[in-house]
Amino acid sequence: xxxxxxxxxxxxxxxxxxxxxxxxxxxxxxxxxxxxxxxxxxxxxxxxxxxxxxxxxxxxxxxxxxxxxxxxxxxxxxxxxxxxxxxxxxxxxxxxxxxxxxxxxxxxxxxxxxxxxxxxxxxxxxxxxxxxxxxxxxxxxxxxxxxxxxxxxxxxxxxxxxxxxxxxxxxxxxxxxxxxxxxxxxxxxxxxxxxxxxxxxxxxxxxxxxxxxxxxxxxxxxxxxxxxxxxxxxxxxxxxxxxxxxxxxxxxxxxxxxxxxxxxxxxxxxxxxxxxxxxxxxxxxxxxxxxxxxxxxxxxxxxxxxxxxxxxxxxx
Amino acid sequence: xxxxxxxxxxxxxxxxxxxxxxxxxxxxxxxxxxxxxxxxxxxxxxxxxxxxxxxxxxxxxxxxxxxxxxxxxxxxxxxxxxxxxxxxxxxxxxxxxxxxxxxxxxxxxxxxxxxxxxxxxxxxxxxxxxxxxxxxxxxxxxxxxxxxxxxxxxxxxxxxxxxxxxxxxxxxxxxxxxxxxxxxxxxxxxxxxxxxxxxxxxxxxxxxxxxxxxxxxxxxxxxxxxxxxxxxxxxxxxxxxxxxxxxxxxxxxxxxxxxxxxxxxxxxxxxxxxxxxxxxxxxxxxxxxxxxxxxxxxxxxxxxxxxxxxxxxxxx
Numbered sequence: 116x117x118x119x120x121x122x123x124x125x126x127x128x129x130x131x132x133x134x135x136x137x138x139x140x141x142x143x144x145x146x147x148x149x150x151x152x153x154x155x156x157x158x159x160x161x162x163x164x165x166x167x168x169x170x171x172x173x174x175x176x177x178x179x180x181x182x183x184x185x186x187x188x189x190x191x192x193x194x195x196x197x198x199x200x201x202x203x204x205x206x207x208x209x210x211x212x213x214x215x216x217x218x219x220x221x222x223x224x225x226x227x228x229x230x231x232x233x234x235x236x237x238x239x240x241x242x243x244x245x246x247x248x249x250x251x252x253x254x255x256x257x258x259x260x261x262x263x264x265x266x267x268x269x270x271x272x273x274x275x276x277x278x279x280x281x282x283x284x285x286x287x288x289x290x291x292x293x294x295x296x297x298x299x300x301x302x303x304x305x306x307x308x309x310x311x312x313x314x315x316x317x318x319x320x321x322x323x324x325x326x327x328x329x330x331x332x333x334x335x336x337x338x339x340x341x342x343x344x345x346x347x348x349x350x351x352x353x354x355x356x357x358x359x360x361x362x363x364x365x366x367x368x369x370x371x372x373x374x375x376x377x378x379x380x381x382x383x384x385x386x387x388x389x390x391x392x393x394x395x396x397x398x399x400x401x402x403x404x405x406x407x408x409x410x411x412x413x414x415x416x417x418x419x420x421x422x423x424x425x426x427x428x429x430x431x
Numbered sequence: 432x433x434x435x436x437x438x439x440x441x442x443x444x445x446x447x448x449x450x451x452x453x454x455x456x457x458x459x460x461x462x463x464x465x466x467x468x469x470x471x472x473x474x475x476x477x478x479x480x481x482x483x484x485x486x487x488x489x490x491x492x493x494x495x496x497x498x499x500x501x502x503x504x505x506x507x508x509x510x511x512x513x514x515x516x517x518x519x520x521x522x523x524x525x526x527x528x529x530x531x532x533x534x535x536x537x538x539x540x541x542x543x544x545x546x547x548x549x550x551x552x553x554x555x556x557x558x559x560x561x562x563x564x565x566x567x568x569x570x571x572x573x574x575x576x577x578x579x580x581x582x583x584x585x586x587x588x589x590x591x592x593x594x595x596x597x598x599x600x601x602x603x604x605x606x607x608x609x610x611x612x613x614x615x616x617x618x619x620x621x622x623x624x625x626x627x628x629x630x631x632x633x634x635x636x637x638x639x640x641x642x643x644x645x646x647x648x649x650x651x652x653x654x655x656x657x658x659x660x661x662x663x664x665x666x667x668x669x670x671x672x673x674x675x676x677x678x679x680x681x682x683x684x685x686x687x688x689x690x691x692x693x694x695x696x697x698x699x700x701x702x703x704x705x706x707x708x709x710x711x712x713x714x715x716x717x718x719x720x721x722x723x724x725x726x727x728x729x730x731x732x733x734x735x736x737x738x739x740x741x742x743x744x745x746x747x
Binding site for chain 2: 154156157182185186188189190191192193195196197198205206207208209210211213214216217220232233235236
């Protein structure tokens with residue numbers, strides 16, 4: 116059993132490769148819910164949906180979020196009625212939010228709802244939210260503390276970042292399935308997808324049961340660097356690193372995670388950094404990490420899994 | 432000031448004529464909310480929306496409900512996800528339900544929300560729900576007590592009707608604007624639109640403050656018969672009348688309302704019934720009542736208003 120920790124786009128790209136490389140019983144994808152928020156009275160789980168749509172093969176490849184072949188007639192009507200339209204919800208996408216919201220109001224846990232939605236979309240692999248209770252990522256900025264979507268969508272990551280808070284993390288309810296996996300002792304490795312370290316992976320690691328499990332591990336943690344060259348392939352990770360005084364590079368990322376990661380997968384472009392990362396006590400695999408299509412995702416996923424298995428053998 | 436009581440399609444047709452015939456300050460349209468229900472977690476007010484869309488000129492003329500140029504991508508996606516699709520919500524239509532639901536959850540009264548929506552849609556005349564608190568029409572049938580939408584949409588009016596209940600009517604909160612109009616003494620007449628007597632008009636009259644006001648009136652009540660020949664132009668009114676042992680005709684309708692209506696407007700097709708209705712003590716106007724387009728709605732509305740004014744003068 117391999118557990119992958121995933122945020123949005125980068126996470127979904129590796130997750131779809133892992134799902135192609137591994138049978139359903141050998142992979143569980145744990146997804147960040149720190150971005151979740153209520154909007155227009157609907158419960159929105161952006162990262163869960165990005166991963167789910169990608170695994171179902173119905174994702175919008177252009178935007179990185181939402182569904183392919185989407186229409187925006189509800190949003191247009193909402194604009195006409197003076198409603199809020201800064202967070203765009205497509206007509207097809209709305210169906211997921213309506214069902215999720217209704218089921219949450221009926222008291223169903225988010226993990227059960229996610230499984231129901233994924234099953235309906237024909238997804239065979241387990242997608243599990245990091246928490247069944249709300250955890251809210253808040254961004255401390257020069258303009259004050261902002262809720263994640265306010266920072267990310269409405270202000271388009273412009274405010275200078277000073278730090279992060281994950282409200283509700285301390286009392287987060289780990290979904291029963293994840294609890295079972297943690298307790299099983301059967302996990303061979305944890306893979307950290309190339310997702311934003313601060314707002315995709317950190318919220319997952321802020322859940323005490325997950326953090327404690329990883330910190331007391333007898334399996335390797337392997338991470339794929341979300342920084343290639345000096346840029347994040349998607350999103351504000353590089354900008355955040357610079358604003359927090361870190362070097363925006365695969366080395367900076369490795370330093371950020373420190374002893375919580377045992378093996379790093381970095382891009383060929385960053386081969387020159389391999390030695391410096393190894394000097395921090397980590398193993399390094401240099402390969403092509405840019406997942407510009409599904410075939411590349413699968414190829415990378417296989418290499419990451421092999422690398423993790425090699426590390427597991429070595430530590431025995 | 433004229434007050435019109437309206438249900439869905441028939442009500443909307445006369446309302447749009449009245450709005451063309453009268454300035455905004457001279458007309459208030461009170462709309463049935465007995466059909467309101469929650470579906471997919473959304474607060475749906477079918478009659479309010481039918482009247483609102485019609486007055487805004489964006490109604491779907493084919494269906495009689497919903498918006499023109501509608502798309503169904505959310506419903507299609509919902510079907511794919513195994514959600515309920517027996518009650519069809521169009522993509523544009525959803526915007527109204529989202530805004531209404533969110534505003535209700537924030538504690539805003541339905542009348543205020545309705546005014547906001549109508550204003551955004553450019554409607555100048557007042558559309559007021561009969562109640563700011565929920566009133567639920569329930570249909571007693573041979574198959575048990577059914578909620579209105581279950582009877583009307585899901586079972587397509589098939590069960591045999593035995594009676595009706597309006598849950599919540601006794602404690603209904605009359606909207607402040609309607610309360611003010613009732614207390615003003617300035618109403619010159621109440622018009623009952625050609626809406627279903629049992630499930631459109633009766634719920635409005637089930638609100639104690641409205642019923643008491645009308646029963647103690649010093650102005651005429653004029654009604655347009657929803658039955659022409661032996662059929663209802665829209666909906667199950669004729670079927671219901673027969674199932675309840677009434678004659679499905681303009682005369683049967685006049686008998687049903689009894690002393691609560693002072694003047695009847697019936698179609699030329701039913702001219703032969705005028706004398707029998709007059710014999711029950713009511714005044715009768717025979718004219719073209721079939722509102723197959725806006726011009727006909729306006730022509731009928733003007734005649735109804737003139738008839739009501741003549742009755743008011745006569746009673747002085």
